[in-house]
Amino acid sequence: MAQALGLSRETFAKLSPHPYLLANLEPASDQEVPARSNGRAPNEVRQPIVNNSSLSHAHGSSLVRLGDTTAICGVRGETILTSSIPNHRPTNPETELLDYDLLVPNIELATGAAPEFLPGGPPSTLAQTLSTRLYSLLHSSKLINPDDLRIWHTRPSEQIANEDDPMAEDEGDVAGKDKYVAAYWVLYIDVYFISFDGNPFDAAWGAMVAALRNTKLPQARYDADRELVVCSRNDPKPLTISHIPIACTAAVFTGKETDRPTDGKFWLLMDPDRAEEFLCDESITIVVESSGGSTRILSISKHGGTVLSPNLLRSKDFLAWATRRCEGFVKAIIGDS
Numbered sequence: 205m206a207q208a209l210g211l212s213r214e215t216f217a218k219l220s221p222h223p224y225l226l227a228n229l230e231p232a233s234d235q236e237v238p239a240r241s242n243g244r245a246p247n248e249v250r251q252p253i254v255n256n257s258s259l260s261h262a263h264g265s266s267l268v269r270l271g272d273t274t275a276i277c278g279v280r281g282e283t284i285l286t287s288s289i290p291n292h293r294p295t296n297p298e299t300e301l302l303d304y305d306l307l308v309p310n311i312e313l314a315t316g317a318a319p320e321f322l323p324g325g326p327p328s329t330l331a332q333t334l335s336t337r338l339y340s341l342l343h344s345s346k347l348i349n350p351d352d353l354r355i356w357h358t359r360p361s362e363q364i365a366n367e368d369d370p371m372a373e374d375e376g377d378v379a380g381k382d383k384y385v386a387a388y389w390v391l392y393i394d395v396y397f398i399s400f401d402g403n404p405f406d407a408a409w410g411a412m413v414a415a416l417r418n419t420k421l422p423q424a425r426y427d428a429d430r431e432l433v434v435c436s437r438n439d440p441k442p443l444t445i446s447h448i449p450i451a452c453t454a455a456v457f458t459g460k461e462t463d464r465p466t467d468g469k470f471w472l473l474m475d476p477d478r479a480e481e482f483l484c485d486e487s488i489t490i491v492v493e494s495s496g497g498s499t500r501i502l503s504i505s506k507h508g509g510t511v512l513s514p515n516l517l518r519s520k521d522f523l524a525w526a527t528r529r530c531e532g533f534v535k536a537i538i539g540d541s
Contacts (some may be wrong), residue, residue: 248474254537262278274398284304300350309338338393345491348416354388360485373381406450416445448538449491456486490503
């Protein structure tokens with residue numbers, strides 16, 4: 205029997221990634237189903253796998269895997285006295301998280317997670333960009349209830365009677381003279397990529413949301429005599445996470461770098477892998493929350509390109525995909541709680 209000549213599919217995909225992906229998305233025969241180089245349909249996503257409480261010495265943790273992209277998130281709380289916050293004012297309870305930097309996300313791309321991540325270098329542009337985007341979404345989504353991070357203290361009644369502070373009324377002590385916020389919890393939220401195969405934002409955000417739902421902070425009280433916060437491990441208190449927003453990312457492939465004309469065609473590749481991100485110049489991330497049969501869009505961020513139009517983003521097909529993605533991710537997070 206004659207031996208078949210030619211390159212294997214894997215070799216062809218590495219040598220000519222654009223033509224290979226385009227040939228799979230636009231097959232010559234109508235009997236062939238359009239597919240991506242990884243075998244997935246254009247609107248098919250990698251099913252998330254979520255494992256909570258993955259770290260023993262964190263207040264909350266979770267590991268999220270999307271195919272070969274794996275991110276582990278650990279949350280640890282540290283206390284800070286209001287007297288140590290230079291710009292602290294008791295009159296801004298609605299903006300505490302942002303004003304006092306009570307949420308501190310950080311991204312680390314581990315050496316060996318992907319070939320481009322080398323040891324000994326400074327934080328990459330990708331890591332810094334992801335940290336900034338996650339920081340912004342943490343605040344805009346209002347995922348954390350500020351009251352969960354407040355540590356209250358009640359003054360003794362005799363101290364209130366003897367206290368004569370004419371500035372108290374000017375500063376607007378909304379909690380009253382007897383009860384006030386003496387300290388806060390600061391949440392350090394670290395995301396560490398063990399393996400990397402594209403779509404890091406969805407994986408990092410999913411791991412962060414799952415870890416925060418898993419977080420339990422110790423009981424804390426302010427000791428006025430010693431001027432410090434005393435914590436107890438007995439009966440830790442979970443964070444109040446009332447909703448679960450999910451990030452859904454897609455990339456636009458046009459095949460424009462190939463010799464084969466596309467006639468203005470493009471393909472929306474949901475949950476792109478690392479190879480597809482390299483071939484695409486445009487991407488879209490939509491953050492949605494699905495509950496009670498309705499879907500609410502929290503944010504939309506678009507990067508590069510001019511293909512995606514507002515009409516496409518408002519289309520039923522696109523919103524239906526985002527809803528399915530959200531429901532699947534939420535099921536994975538809650539199912540392992």
